[in-house]
Amino acid sequence: MVTAGTRGDGMRRANLSLVLRTVHREGPRSRAALTEATGLNRSTIADLVGELQRGGLVIERASDTQGRVGRPSPIVAPDPRVVAVAANPEVDALDLAAIALDGTILVRERLDQRALLTPERTAEIIAERLAAWRRGPLADARITGVGVAVPGPVRASDGLVREAPHLGWIDAPLSQLVTDATALPAHVGNDAALGALAEYLFGAARGAHDVVYLNGGASGIGGAVIVGGTPLGGAGGYAGEFGQNRPGIVDIADRRAADGVLEDEVSRAHLLAAAALDGGDDAALARALASIPDVSEVDRQRRILATALANAANVLNPAVIVLGGFLAVLAARDLAGLDAAVRAQTIPACAEGLRLAVAELGEDRLLVGAAEAVFEAALFPAR
Missing domain, CATH: 3.30.420.40 (ATPase, nucleotide binding domain)
Structure with a gap:
């Protein structure tokens, strides 16, 4: 969704990602603080923030330092309407959540299962719950994709679940199944790898x-x-x-x-x-x-x-x-x-x-990691 690269400007795309990544992972920052954190000059930060605002990725709000001497710098924050859906299938339940770019968990459900989930049923339930959420708490959300944390090795190149032994899955094309069911990009990863990412970034x-x-x-x-x-x-x-x-x-x-x-x-x-x-x-x-x-x-x-x-x-x-x-x-x-x-x-x-x-991050760690995989692919394509 950071699309400055369509102008052939790779450096600008990288800078847009840098600003967005900073407020997403480090929390809301003033333009002045972003200037210090990124090493970019003030005019560049103002320009980048403006483009991210127009793209619906950040919002600006008044600084809480108003009333002090000097002109306050606006606070830049991730737009909470940008959302990733996250899922974690296990032998006894399917955990689901919708997590906003600002870190807010908008919806969370634990669906206990009497029988082992199949890859097809997992994709089906994700699609069903997503459709329900879109009629309710996610009515105004911009959903960027679906992340799934799976208890087993996952091939990094295409999200193929090589084996989830306790679920009985072998070479399951879960990424494609979820995309077909939801019409959204899907990002499938090993649950521990995604949990590690979440604890490394936020825990x-x-x-x-x-x-x-x-x-x-x-x-x-x-x-x-x-x-x-x-x-x-x-x-x-x-x-x-x-x-x-x-x-x-x-x-x-x-x-x-x-x-x-x-x-x-x-x-x-x-x-x-x-x-x-x-x-x-x-x-x-x-x-x-x-x-x-x-x-x-x-x-x-x-x-x-x-x-x-x-x-x-x-x-x-x-x-x-x-x-x-x-x-x-x-x-x-x-x-x-x-x-x-x-x-x-x-x-x-x-x-x-x-x-x-x-x-x-407790019980949320795998879902936070799955959501982060979605945001990483959709919003931070440049390093």
Whole structure:
């Protein structure tokens, strides 16, 4: 939607993206603050802001410093009518949201599912809910696209879901299915990669340049890595599958699955069973675990998780490790204790400056990341 490039002016397109990206990710700024943040001169900022306003991407409002000496600089903010739709299919539910360019979550729904979603049914539900929203809360919205966070490897080139094992999907053309159903551009990504993006830009990893993120959901454990501020995708876009690593388990009594991978041992299903729950979101799980007298399963999973995190710290030397989903529930019971257990297995050089954190965006992190993928493709084509 930043279209100055149609004039053959690549530099102008890049500058438009820079201004829009700044107010989207850093929050509303005065023209004077944008001048300082971007390094562009005042007249250029005024011109760019004017074009973004005409394109319906930003709005200007009066400064809250009126009444002070000097002429106040108007405040530039993302236009809240610019919206991305986000979805996260899981084995037990489909989470949906409409998120505005200013970060406001305009609509959010969790649709519990009795049967496993198929790719076709997922696209169908997204289209149905979008049509309903357009008659209601999104009546005045400019919808830029649909982002989908999927629990499994996704081919970066075309959004093909190579495998979502717990959903039973193999080589599912979800991006095309969603586009066909909604007549909107669709952007499909691995849920952990999108969660990492959200926490890096707006949450617990903000300001860090080297990040490891692990996401625990109903489908298992996914992960993502950010190196020097750039997501590590790998040759096909599949990097970060920490849940498929084989953990080092010191006490054989801690093992639950013969030759199991991390997500077999550190498991939401095992925690639900320990808490005598049939299902529910992470908040319900946390409340239930807090009330059970026998926490042996929680402690077992924390021991194995600590080793897995230490391995990640030793290999990748991140500044911060962020845990989302049920892993955040495990960590939050005693974050300092888990941090100590990780450090005990991390070489001192890699432990220096390492921070362990739970995801700040909570249940919204995957949807925020999916929406960000839409905005990135539609609004920020130039770097």
